[in-house]
Amino acid sequence: MRVTSRTGFRRSVGSAPAILQLVIAVVAAYSVSHYGLAHAAPITAVTVTLSSLGFARDARPIRVLETALGVTLGITLSELILLGFGQGLWQLGLSLVVTLFVARFISPQPGFAIVAAVQSALVAMLPIAPGGPFTRTIDGxxxxAIALIVTALVPRDASKVALKDARRVLRTFSRIVDDLxxxxxxxxxxxxxxxxxxxxxxxxxxxxWRTSLDSAIGIASISPWLRRRLPELHRQRRLLTGVDLAVRDLRVVTRRLSVVMRDGAPRHEFADLLSxxxxxxxxxxxSLDDAMVLPLVRQNLILVAVKLNPDETFPDGTLQEDSVVMDLRPLVMDLLTATGLTSAQAQAALPTL
Structure with a gap:
């Protein structure tokens, strides 16, 4: 129980920026609708704001916009049905049917349809707004709009989450190669x-990592306070692209080695390369903290790359061992591109076959 409480406390503290953003956004949306537009109980303004921002890892502005549009779509369709057919049980069912069909037509994301349907059901069940038709649509x-504005002006700094995810991936990558x-x-x-x-x-x-980095770049692109981090985030994007390919290559190499090692003989030459x-x-x-080490990364990778010619480095190797060498070439090449080299530059580091 103590561990659970400690974990919950850390989770709550870690969510403090998101909680602050949500509170500010809700208060702002309520104030605009209630005091600015004279809407007595702007429930949908509050629910749309909460639904659009939420606690999701993916806090990209485009995701916020999509959620807001989905919620507002459900509200609008439900209000149209209320206006034409009144309020009742079958109208509730009709609102849900229409909203779900339209939402699924517009977006392939299941969540889009669900948030639209939730708001559609709420509008169909709640008392008719005293402000007249489409009051709740305006609140939505x-x-x-408030959710998008707050995303820019009171942003969640997702770059720290992206950095943490990047470290986790690279440490896992390193551990797997070390185990190999x-x-x-x-x-x-x-x-x-x-x-x-x-x-x-x-x-x-x-x-x-991809989700948190996309979120960090999306937020930094519209936030005046975080825009200065865009060059660093784009460098991390290049790193992610190369590492993602390298991780896939690593699976291929490991699978090939699992076949080679069936004879029970140690492979010290491959172990030295992978070290x-x-x-x-x-x-x-x-390099996530200091880009100045990237030349040293390239130097280490080139030390491996120059040996990836099976005829020269492993002249007595079996056909299966030669296949491992060939599979290591794209792995090293993709890691070189992760350091910022172009594909042509990375290719040039490999020996000609």
Whole structure:
């Protein structure tokens, strides 16, 4: 129970910026509708604001806008049905049917249809607004507009989350390659299959990093306070693109090595190559804080790249071992592009076959 309480406390503290943003947005939306437009109870202004911002990891302005549009769509359709057919049980069902069909037509995202349907149902069940037709639609538009404005002026700094996700991916990458080095040296007792399982489990980490980074870039693009971070975030985007491809390459290499190691013989040559790769990935993590180490990362990767010619470096290698060398080439190339090199520059670092 103590661990659960501690975890919950950390979660609450970590959500403090989002909570502050939500409170400011709700108060602003309510004030505009209630005091500015004289709407007695602007419930939809509040609910649209809360639904649009939420606690989602993906806080990109486009996601906020999509959610606001979905919610406002549900409100508008429900008000149209109320205006034409009145209020009642079958009108509630009709509102939901129309809203869900229209929402699914507009957007492939299931969440879009659900938030639209929730608001449509609320409008169909609540007492008719005293302000007349489409009062709640106007409140919904106010809520959506306030959510976007607050996203820009009171932003959640998603760059810290993206940086944390990037570190987690690179540390996992480094650990997997390090485990691979250990298994290659063990020979008959090796368990490459376990390393392959680790490599296959990395996709959720990549997806989290991509989501948080896209959110950070989207917010920084419209926020005057965070725009200065865009160059750093775009550099991280290049890093993510290269690392994502390299992680996929790593799965291929590990799967190939699991076949090669069936004979039980240790592969010290491959272990030595991959040990240098571990150092390069560790330096790549350091580059998140200091881009000045990127030349050193490239130097380590080039030390591996120049040896990736099976005829010269492994003249006595089997066909399967030669295949591993060939699979290592795109892995190293993608890591080089992660450091900022173009594909042509990375390709030039590899020996000609």
């Amino acid at each position: 538009l106010v809520g959506g 080095v250990i298994e290659l040296r063990r020979g008959p007792d090796s368990d490459i299959g376990q390393v392959l399982d680790e490599a296959r489990s990395t996709q959720p980490l990549m997806d989290q 240098v790769l571990v150092s390069a990935v560790n330096l790549l993590e350091q």
